[in-house]
Amino acid sequence: MTVTSVHDPSHREALWELEDAFERGDLVSVFGRCTVSYEGRAASDLGAGDRLLVLKPDGAALVHTDEGRQPVNWQPPGSEHHAAVREGRLRVRSTRSNPDETLTVRFSDVHQLSAMAVTGGRDLTLHGSEEDLRTRILERPDLVEPGFEPRETERPSSAGPMDVFGVDAEGTPVVVELKRRRVGPDAVGQLARYVRALREELGGEEGDGASPAVRGVLVAPSLTDRAAERLAERGFDHVALDPTPEE
Template sequence: MTVEVEASLEPGLGEALSQVSEALKARAWLVLAGNCETSYEGRAASGSTPGDRVVMVKPDGSVIVHGPKGFKPLNWQPDTSSVEARLDSDTLELRAVRRSPREILVIRCARIYYLAVLKGAEEGGFWLYVNEAEIRDEAMRDPVGVLGERLRFIEAEKPVEPGFIDALAEDEQGRLVVLEFKRVKAGEEAVKQLLRYVEALRARTSREVRGVLVAPDATEAARRLLERSGLELRRIDLRSLYERIKGRSAARRRSLVDFLG
């Protein structure tokens, strides 16, 4: 194993400074818990008075400050040009600077509960993901299997006045079919967008144009608007789509179904 760990419990600020400085120089992965205040100035200006924080400085220089609540960090700095540490009036001060946009994040810790340094951390293996484009591509590859209908696909990402149509196809009756894909439950907004595309297309052709929203589900308001607008909803099942798409990839791995029971 290549990973080296070093940690201190409630270190003094002087001790902390030397460990932090060394970690930054070595481009190690630094995790620090302490009572800190933060200030940010750049695209906006913000700050927080002292509170308990977990501060992380990654090997690539990203700085992230978490409070005890929520998914989002309190402050951060993604593309730092420099991260520096020093002692300033009884605090350990970290300054993360970014050029373009010019931003500065200052973290001042009056007390440090815990400090850990990881050296030689490795990124690890690849990453699977099913996104909207993959759903669309799967539908184009096998319209009957995914949409339950024989369609001939004409174009994906077709530019039409208000933006881009996810996919344009032709059905067996020769009608144009505008397809809008959603990976999550579709709201009213998705229907409005689909409607804009359908209307834009109808204005430019004498052919009949259908609009189909492809999503796992739709909200009540979305369904009403579909109904009123004469548009269609095709439900898809993410799980089985995931299996179809990923099942084709060479490296097959255990499904989460195992865990879900």
């Protein structure tokens, strides 16, 4: 049997089950009425209500209400779970250091507690990421523009590694910045840093008006208005491209 489960346990029964589950390294879920308090990077308090508490063997803790993708309170992996009965009620506390943080869940009622031994199956394969966009461009450089030749990926510079470095049909160096989705002005700033770094590296004195020709190309499905303005100011180009080919 890989799952243990108790319905409407006493607080002491719940404590035993929890301690056993921690011992076994189980993934735990607790339904019940509780208050939650957190103190660490910030601090918060949550009044009594029905919630779902999830405790993972890697130390992660999640408190979920009936709404939202995000837990209302949580503790990151690497924390330590402790269960106790205080003043007749089940108290679950998850703590970590660096930074010091404590999450405390106090149950007035435990409705359901389940624990499952979890095995394997963490092999997620994700498609449509920035990685895919790069692959696509390396396979078909003409998608950037006719005559474009990629020379290097993750090319180092004083401003950090640039996504793709290459030359255009005229032999002019081109810095390509990849974004998997619609981008704002920050992406233009990032591209500008790489271009500036490369111009300096290639020998131009900054601001002498004769800096070496280096082009900047932003590859992204689309731009916000402000991003388009900034791109134009800098004299960079935009190539509309998705990480995955259209169906």
